[in-house]
Amino acid sequence: MIGSGIKRGTAELAVLSVLQDGPLHGYELARRIEQQTEGALRFTLAALYPMLYRMEQQRWIRGSWETSANGRRRRCYRLTPAGKKKLSPLRREWAELFRALHRLTKVAHG
C-alpha cells in the first residue's frame, strides 16, 4: 500500500508541475492533472483543496481571486518563486525513486 507521505508527495509534485505552465483555478487544475496523467491521478475535493491551502501556507503557491470574462469569480493559484525552487529537487527525488523501483522490479523479474 502506498503511504500517505508518498501520495502527498506525488500530488504536490503534480500541482507544482501543472502550475509551472501558468495560473489555474482549482477545477482547471484537477482537470489538467487528470488529463495529463490519463486519469491515473484524480483528486476529490477533500484531497485537492486542503492540499492547495497547505501548499499556500508553505508559500509554494499563491491564490488570488480573479473575475473571468463571463463575470465568475474564481480563486486562481500561481507558482511562487519558493514553489519554483521546490519543484526541481522534488522532481529529482521522484525520478530517483522511480528509477530505483524500476531497477528493483527488473532484478526481481530478471
Next chain:
Amino acid sequence: MADWQELVRQELAGLALDLQQNREVIEELSAHLEETFEQFRREGRTESESAQLALGQVGDWMILRRRIQAARAKEHLMTSRITQFWIPSMVTFVVAEGLLGLLQKFGPKPMIFAWSGNLAVLQFYVPWLLTLPLIGAMAAYLSHRSGGTSRVVFSTVLFPALAILGLFLFVLPVALIVDRHIDPSIVATGFILGILGWVFVPAAALLIGGLPVYLFLSRHSTSRHIAGQ
C-alpha cells in the same frame, strides 16, 4: 439547478474559520462543483445525474471539513494576529499619537490641574480627548472587519492607552533608579496622575467610540450570518 453555495455552506457548517475565510472556502468549493456539474451537462447527462456525479467528486464531507480546518488553522493563527490586532492597533496608535503631537505643537494649551504643595500635575489635551472616540471607533471597525473576536477588538481599541501605560511602567522606575534626587513621593503622585490623565481618561474616550461600533457591527454580522444560513 442546485444551489451549490447553499449546499456547501450546509455541509461545511461548523468550520471554525473567521467569516471572510469561511465565505471564501464556500465560494471556491461551490464554484468547483458548479463547473463539474456544467461539464457533465455538456457531456449530455441529465441534470440530476450531473448533480450526483458532481457530488461524487467531493469525497467525504467530514474529511474535507477536518482537512480544511487543519490546513487553515496554522495560517489562520498567524495571519489573524497580524490583520485583526497588529495592523489595526498600529494604525490606531500612529493616528492617536500623531494627532496628539500636532495638537501639542499647534493646538491650545492643555488643561492643567495643580495642587498646592505638590509638583505633580494632572493635564488634559481636551481637543485630543475629543478625537479619541473617533479613533476608538476606527480601531473597532478595522479589527472587527478582519474577523477579530471581542477580546481582540477591545485590545485594539485600547492599544494607544495600553502603549502609554507600558511606557509609564517602564519609564518611571528607570527615572527613579537613574535620578536619585527625585523625591519618591513626587514620583508616586506623578505616576498616579499620569496614569489617570494619559491612560484611564484616554482609554474611556477610546471606548466611548469603540464600544458602540463593536456592538453595532457584531449585531449586523450576526443577523447577516443568520439570514445567510
